[in-house]
Amino acid sequence: MSKKGRFSWYYFSSPQSFYPLAGTLQPWFAALAAVLCAVGLYISFFVAPTDAQQGESYRIIFIHVPAAWMSMFLYLVMGFWSGVGLVLNTRLSSMVATALAPTGALFTFIALWTGALWGKPTWGTWWVWDARLTSELILLFLYIGFMALQAAIDDQRRADKAGAVLALVGVINIPIIYFSVKWWSTLHQGASVSMTSAPTMAKTMLLGMLIMALGFWMYSIAATLARVRCVILERERHTDWVAAEIGGQT
Amino acid sequence: MKPRHKRFVLVGAGVAGLALSAGLVLSAFQKNLVFFYTPTQVAANEAPVGKSFRIGGLVEKGSVKREADGVSVKFVVTDTAKSIPVVYRGILPDLFKEGKGVVTQGKIGPDGTFSADEVLAKHDENYMPPAAQDALNQATAKKAAESMAVAEKGK
Amino acid sequence: MNWGSWQNFFAMGGYGLYVWGSYAVTLIVLIAEIVALTTRRRGVIAQLAKYYAARRRNDETKT
8 A cells, every 4th residue: 555545556556566465465366266166166066957968068168168268358458468568668567468478378278178178079079170269279379479479588678568569469369259159150159158148058057157267267366466476576686675575685 | 508599499489379370360261261151052052162161050850860881871951941961971979969050071962962071060059957958848849839829820 | 966976976977088187187287387386486586585695795795
């Protein structure tokens, strides 16, 4: 909190004051993630009924859909902070974008992996090059490209700028992924949960999926906060406050 | 590895990744934006001629016939307006059912029969327990019967 | 959902390999990320501590 006791965004936009805040919040998000995932898994396996069409294989949905949502959502958040960093030249925004990428890439991988294991028994194939699956694969390459590009450039400011441009260009892929099942003929089915119509799932199934999604969300926040703390230490090692934090003295 | 070499490798990996994704976008959007053609489109000669392509639709009710050899199967793909007979040798996915969605790849023969080398099930986005599905089916059947009765009266 | 027995639970109606393959890999990936983050934090702190110690020694020899 700021000296006046009023919450100030400017105060927390400096890495020095965000570092301890992230450290305080991180365990709470981690604990929330653990509780939500435990409850979500219980509902997914012991409360939600068998599906009439797919039998038990549909239970992959409880991680597939939340992971796919997170893969897209984290990219949007990464694009947002990249844009803020590019426009306002704030160091912390770029650090947050950098910290988001690995977690986003992991959720993209999980979405693709669980999708393959779900597609084999239901559709009859691990993989098809339809618009939904292909655009999700491109999302994985975008995350990897962002990380590789940042790692390749030694000058931190230039690395952040190049990464931000790539991240922002890649944002166009998100609506393509989301609407691909509507715009084109795909093997992938349409959305069961959307903002425009009632969900097409039984209530307990939907509940399990939403709680798992919340759990993944909290996990993403916890992982990102933990990573951004590492990034802050690495990048701010020449400052007095990091020296005081780690070395005990300046 | 010297930092310069490391950087070179990383930039190379980045460029390769971007080129690969750009290539995938282009090929996917050229060829596969239309992942399948409907029987109506095939009837209108919109599907590629002499090449392998996919057709998608519903498996017509009562059309699935398994041959004596146990691996060959015949069925009809329909979009309710037009329909195409399909022959296929191989394993069908679990969700392949009459009245359900299907996407199949193959070539169309001179007699209009589609000989498939891959059959994929396309399921819908509805998830419900079997009891609810039964209730829904019964309700639909009842509604259909009622509308039939109304139609009969109107005659 | 009542599975009756653990055997039924693990079989997942014949889809055990697919369902558990999905859940196992997800778990492994998330745990790997947590381990990687913990290791990274320890590494950064150890590296910085060494860096500051060297800098301090340097300052002392100068004065």
